[in-house]
Structure formats: structure tokens, C-alpha cells
Amino acid sequence: MKVKEEVDYEILYKKMEREVDQLTSEMERQQKVIRSEKMQMDKRLKESERSFHDLRMTSNMQIEVTELExxxxxxxxxxxxxxxxxxxxTDTTKEHEKEMGELLRKLEEER
Structure with a gap:
């Protein structure tokens, strides 16, 4: 019975480990996308700020100022x-890591 429980915990551990790896990969992918989008947004923001400054110099361009805002x-x-x-x-990954830690602790206790 103990061997079966160890196998079950090992299976759960490996499954949880795969899920954490998948979540970590997804999180890293999304962070890369977010960094890329942030760089693009920062670039667009700077362009918008420059345009906004230029438009403020001409009083007849108020419509464009509103669009940039x-x-x-x-x-x-x-x-x-x-x-x-x-x-x-990040929160989901931390939860899975905590669950993995608990499973590892239980596995060690049973050994």
C-alpha cells in the first residue's frame, strides 16, 4: 500500500511539476510579449507626447490633441x-510551487 501511495505522490509530483513548467513557460512568454508591447507603447507614448507638444502650438488642432490624449x-x-x-x-505559479512543496514534504514523510 505504501509503495502505491509513493507512486501516486510521485505521479502527482511529476504532473504538478509539468504544470508548473508549462505555467512558467507561459508566464515567461507573456512577460516577453509584455516587455515587447511595453517598448512599443513607450515608443508610441514618446511619439504621442512629441505630437501633443507640436499640436499645442497651433490652436486650430484641438481635435487631434483630444485624439492623442x-x-x-x-x-x-x-x-x-x-x-x-x-x-x-505569477500568483498561479507560486500556488503550484507551494502545492509541489507540500507534496514533496508528504512524500519525504512517507519515506
């Missing part, structure tokens, strides 16, 4: 959403 707010919102996704993946 909207774009800037959308960029900020997108960054917040990306950070939220990263936090979710």
Missing part, C-alpha cells in the same frame, strides 16, 4: 491590463 489613456490601460495578467500568472 485618448490614445495615451488607452496605452496606459493596456499596460495596466498586461501587468494584471503577469500578476495572475
Amino acid at each position: 485618448k490614445l495615451l489613456n488607452e496605452n496606459k490601460q493596456q499596460q495596466l491590463e498586461n501587468l494584471s495578467k503577469t500578476k495572475f500568472l
